[in-house]
Amino acid sequence: MDSSYFIENIKLLNKERIKDFLMLRGKNQEELILTARDLRNKSKFQNKAELRSVIELSNICSQSCRYCSMGKNRNDIYFLSKDEILNRMKILANLGRRTFLLQSGESHNRHFIDDISFCCEEILKLYPDIKIILCLGNLSKEEYKQLKDSGASRYILKFETANGSHHKYCRPSDSIENRIKCIENLIEIGFQTGSGNIVGLPGQTLDNLYEDLVLINKLDLAMVSATKFISNEYSEFKNYSDGDIDLTLNFLAILRILKPDCLIPSTSSLETNSSNGQLRGLLAGCNTVTIHDGTPKELEKKYTIYSEKRYMPEEEFCINIIKQAGMEPVKYLI
Ligand code: SF4
Numbered sequence: 001m002d003s004s005y006f007i008e009n010i011k012l013l014n015k016e017r018i019k020d021f022l023m024l025r026g027k028n029q030e031e032l033i034l035t036a037r038d039l040r041n042k043s044k045f046q047n048k049a050e051l052r053s054v055i056e057l058s059n060i061c062s063q064s065c066r067y068c069s070m071g072k073n074r075n076d077i078y079f080l081s082k083d084e085i086l087n088r089m090k091i092l093a094n095l096g097r098r099t100f101l102l103q104s105g106e107s108h109n110r111h112f113i114d115d116i117s118f119c120c121e122e123i124l125k126l127y128p129d130i131k132i133i134l135c136l137g138n139l140s141k142e143e144y145k146q147l148k149d150s151g152a153s154r155y156i157l158k159f160e161t162a163n164g165s166h167h168k169y170c171r172p173s174d175s176i177e178n179r180i181k182c183i184e185n186l187i188e189i190g191f192q193t194g195s196g197n198i199v200g201l202p203g204q205t206l207d208n209l210y211e212d213l214v215l216i217n218k219l220d221l222a223m224v225s226a227t228k229f230i231s232n233e234y235s236e237f238k239n240y241s242d243g244d245i246d247l248t249l250n251f252l253a254i255l256r257i258l259k260p261d262c263l264i265p266s267t268s269s270l271e272t273n274s275s276n277g278q279l280r281g282l283l284a285g286c287n288t289v290t291i292h293d294g295t296p297k298e299l300e301k302k303y304t305i306y307s308e309k310r311y312m313p314e315e316e317f318c319i320n321i322i323k324q325a326g327m328e329p330v331k332y333l334i
Contacts (some may be wrong), residue, residue: 001028003035010257013214019206022250029250036253036285043260049287049322050263050333051315052133053092054101055294056303057085058112061105063137064173065160067201069234069304070105076302079107082115088294089123089130095315098331099131101156101290106137113143117150124151131332133194138174138182141189148189154334155186156194156223161201162215163208170201180215187220192334194223194263199251200243201229209251217258222334223288224262226251227269228277234304245274249284256285263288263333266321271311278313282325287333289318 009017024032041047058079061070080088089100100123102116113136120132133154134147144155159179161167167176186193197212216224229243248270255264265288266281278289292300292312301308322329 001031003031003038006032006035007039007257010254013210013217013258015207015210018210018213018254021254022206022209022247024250025246029246032250033253033284036256037283039260040256040285040287045261045263045287045333047327048330048333049282049289049325049327050099051097051318051322051329051331052099052101052265052288052290053097053294054103054290054292055080055085055088055092056299057102057104057116057136058107059105059303060107061137062108062173063106063171065171066236067170067198067229067232069232072234078299078302079104079112080296080299082118084296085115085119086122088296089119090126092294093123093127093130096331097291098127098129099133100294101133101135102152103135104137106139108139113139113146117146120147120150120152131334138178141185144182144186144189144191148191153192154194154223155191156225157183157186158194158196158198158225158227159183159212159215160198161204161208162197162211166201166203166208169203180219183219192222193219194225195219195221196225196227196255197251198229198243199226199248202237202240213254213258216255221259222262223264224255224259225265225267226255227267228272228274230269230272230310232304233308242273243269245270245277245280249280252281252286253284265290268292268311268313271313272309279321279324282321282327287327289313289322291315291318 132152266286270277
């Protein structure tokens with residue numbers, strides 16, 4: 001199979017071919033991945049990789065996704081005060097970091113949104129070149145606007161699975177319609193918006209993965225992503241196996257071919273239980289990596305979005321895999 005065959009069928013969203021591509025292994029899989037990598041290297045960001053730093057603000061969450069256990073143990077909940085958030089941002093800024101991902105479970109507490117807005121404004125007064133990415137779940141359009149006005153420029157809201165009934169099965173407290181409405185609000189407000197799915201969710205079919213690609217293609221996104229399902233030992237999906245690394249890498253390669261100029265993260269889910277997974281993500285066309293040293297050490301284990309066994313890469317690891325992938329680490333790409 002040659003690159004033009006992959007590119008043509010993926011651009012046309014040819015369902016049967018894409019389902020075949022997702023299952024490729026061996027030599028044909030290598031060709032798919034090489035096609036994606038070449039396209040990334042020829043795209044506007046070339047071989048540069050954005051290095052982000054994450055701060056996990058709170059594990060309190062009003063959703064109840066069946067693959068996650070965040071905030072379920074009421075004795076173990078936490079949230080960072082505005083002083084703590086600002087302090088963590090200053091520490092990272094002094095280390096030379098310039099892209100911050102502020103991530104949290106979904107909270108509709110007015111003070112929480114006000115605190116985050118305050119921190120964005122204050123840190124940007126001190127370091128105007130910082131890029132702030134928020135990942136705070138479904139909020140009202142007014143709340144999104146308030147956060148945008150405070151200086152945050154990007155927002156990530158993954159839809160996780162596009163099929164309506166599969167979405168309800170995995171995320172019973174939400175609906176795909178509501179999730180898409182929130183993503184559209186973010187785009188309308190002017191956020192550089194990110195979204196994507198989880199590969200390997202229980203009950204997911206190849207047709208579902210195809211539907212995910214169709215939805216990604218429809219939305220005007222600056223960042224797209226696919227994480228590998230990790231079985232969280234405290235979640236309702238604890239008895240299911242982790243997602244397949246090769247299926248996830250093929251999905252990422254197809255994403256890159258579909259969206260040559262988008263940011264695509266090689267996430268720590270790829271490394272969890274699969275050594276070299278994040279390096280393989282970069283080789284399959286990804287171009288961002290997140291350093292996990294922004295959350296206070298004593299709270300890291302309480303942010304149980306991917307289970308306690310999740311891999312939390314530090315700076316040295318991230319820089320090493322970027323270099324091994326023949327890429328150049330940069331402070332931000334957009
Ligand atoms: S996956 Fe996110 S939205 Fe769902 S329960 Fe966990 S923290 Fe909340």
